[in-house]
Amino acid sequence: MQDPNADTEWNDILRKKGILPPKETPKDEEAEEEDVLQQQSVVKTYENMTLEELEENEDDFNEEDEHAIELYRRQRMAQWQATQVKNKFGELGEISGQDYVKEVTEAGKGIWVILHLYKQGIPICTLINQHLAVLATKFKDVKFLKAISTTCIPNYPDKNLPTIFVYLDGNIQAQFIGPLVFGGMKLTKDELEWKLAESGAVKTDLEENPRKQIQDQLMTSIRTCIPTRKDSDSDDD
Template structure:
């Protein structure tokens, strides 16, 4: 079959009589223009680079490096700002009953809140406060607060303090009553951290495999012994020259 777009006299007659549609010259021209533009742009880019001196090419490379460095700096700034926004606490804050909803319930919608119900004159509460001070400084993403027990809950019995309340997602997650479960007067930062970690209030402590540590120690000992042996051999060799 003949090409209806071919430039022939017969096709021109058929187009004149309306038997064939007009040639799609516009589409053809658009394709040719597009191809010409692409070729010209490529040639201009190549000529632009070809005409640059080594110093100019180095400058261009430096500009690209600066752009990459700027993007990296912006990314690091965003990461640092996010970390600063998250790690915003670091101390145990004293609150009163009117503050409780704002400082605990509402705040716990964004992060975990640990509340210490205490009495100043009870030794276990004093020890708990000392431990919480260290934990608050270590885990700045968790909010630690303390409140006098019977100011928070009227007639709260002394036998129940220290009490830790753990809040998260706007609600109470754990109610830990009494010193005994923390180790009594033998409680430590580590024992309290372990309990808080079980309720996701702080990150769990990394567990160290004793067998792996033992192997590492043996390896270090063997490596040190081998190194010492090599040094002794070198000393013996040196002594042999005299």
């Protein structure tokens, strides 16, 4: 006799006609699916509890609870570890030349490093360090560093300061050299953030270049100050 659960074209026709009952689901698959649903249900029950609260109440748990809670504990630990990796840095660090290899070129795979070469007593260098310190707290997955220029590169000329190098996997991805690149002492934190975002180092939430807004405002001011042809003709009369 032919197996009514066999996957054959003839059996499919008989099932559609109602002659054969629907194909039975193997009990092992049903049990496995039900087990997964139960685990998810139990995990859902405890997902608003802290790990400490789970430990305090573990005497009241049965074997099923303990299995599901262990699964949940692993999920929470994985989430915590992912957060720790993402928020690994969060401050502007200071290095010297002897730290360069360890902190920059060997920073780690996939780690963006922003290095500011500066000197004390140069106002725009001080300004950029202030901006970078704030940006470091915003982009905690990026390694922000500063170093006195001549400790990293002997005899590095002051005329090239400030200098910012952007690294990924130990390789330079972008470089900004000299005060003119930064626009002088009028440089804002948002302008610097946009510049770093263009290099790929940070993922900014700014919608457009802040410098463009200033330029547009400047052009509007200039237009309002320039007399029109009609005004000029009236003055001549």
